[in-house]
Amino acid sequence: MLEFDFMQNAFIAGGLVSVLAGVVGFFLVMRGQTFAGHALSHVGFAGATGAALLGLSPMWGLIWVTLLGGVSMGALGERLQGSDIVIGTILSLALGLGMLFLHFFTAYATQATALLFGNVLGVNTDTLWTLAWLGMACLLLLAIMARPLVFASLQPELAEAKGVSLRQVSMLFLAIVALTTAECIQIVGVLLVFTLMVGPAATAQKLTSHLGTGVLLAALLALAEAWLGITLAFYTDWPTSFWITALSSSAYLAVTVLHMLRNRRPLASAA
């Protein structure tokens, strides 16, 4: 199947994005901010459709609007804590606006599906380069801020006392999450970002309690799920996004069941 250019592109794009999503997702789960990732993808939908309506590149509309959303969420910081209703309202409004923009821009009906559910088989070389540069920027930024990020996530009050700026960490990290979300949307779409960002990270955390191993495992799981998903899509002709979500949730389910069985054993032997 690798003799086709579009398949090569799909594998490269899927590889780049899934590794990024696995790593960033690990920290997102660690901070208990998975909902933020979900919200940002919806905001991105409005950005992409709005840009298309204005005749601009949907991808860059997506990138800039999620980035803006991420940085503002980080800046609002604590005031946003626990305000699921506020985030939820903004999230639905964004999706509604996206629908409105699409309504005025009927020319691209397939683009709506691509945005909502992803289209990794349609990635061209230009997009590939954008994905690569953005992904590298995200990983670099994450490497620079990893230490204060972990500290601030696990012990915010102590980190603050030791001189870490919680707001700065939060803004930078949510900027990374925003860009990662924008990248994931290219592969699995607005509605399924969770599957690449949260699924592998949550599975990895059930498998190991080591920080470094966890990050690595999340990246590898995401990569395996993306590549296997694309392969299965090629041979079955079913949508790639379906296969990736199926693999991601199966892995999580399997590990959860395994975990439950393992935790039950001491009880059973004690009885």
Place this chain on the structure above:
Amino acid sequence: MSALSLQQVTVSFAGRTVLSDVTLEIGQGLFIGMLGPNGAGKTTLMRTVLGLIRPVGGSIRVLGEPASRGNAAVGYIPQLRSLAGNMRLRGWDFVASACNGHRWGLPILSRAARQEVHWALDMVGASELARRPLMETSGGERQRLLLAQALLGRPRLLLLDEPLISLDPHHQHGVVTLVKQVQQELGITVIFSAHELNPLLAAIDQVLYLGRGQAALGKVDEVITKPVLSRLYGSNIDVIRMKNRIFVMAGDVEVEKEEHCHHA
């Protein structure tokens, strides 16, 4: 040089005064029990000493230096909150995250830093414990790990914010004994805030009692008295001693017990 010195310190939030004109001096190498009803300003005082809250008036010196964020000589255990996310992270990574955690870069520890983490875990007898996921530790075990984390960087002053909350009496005793032992071994100053005086009685050198924006510092016999506490509570307080326990009563209600219920 004293461990902590406050000169006419006033702290207020949006015009509401929490600490008013507080002056006190804490000598080095002492174990101080910080008491006071809910909302008296125990957490606020600690955060002010850490440089996280700027007083509207007065000056604070910590081991001779003006209070400022990032002072390596001050260790801190924040008041308990629920753990972030649903992490199954092991205790070791949790403790080690505080090792140079304010510096940019990857969280990869140098050999010296790893040794420092081992030392801190050894100090509190948590080396074994640190292999387990944090989520699966008990409240008392978690306090052990938090204490190890607070010891990183070898602070001279430790601020422990209500480490006994939600522990049963047996584990409360364990935590107090451990802190006392570490404090004696390292010869450092500890300020340990709590709701109840009795679990701390055997360990503390002095008590710092907060109430209505004011503070009283001194030996237990000097501070836990009818006139001092009546002033701090702004109402008539009785102090009843029974063997080696002390009960602080407002009318026929025990104030600490009442506070406890409010918290639950």
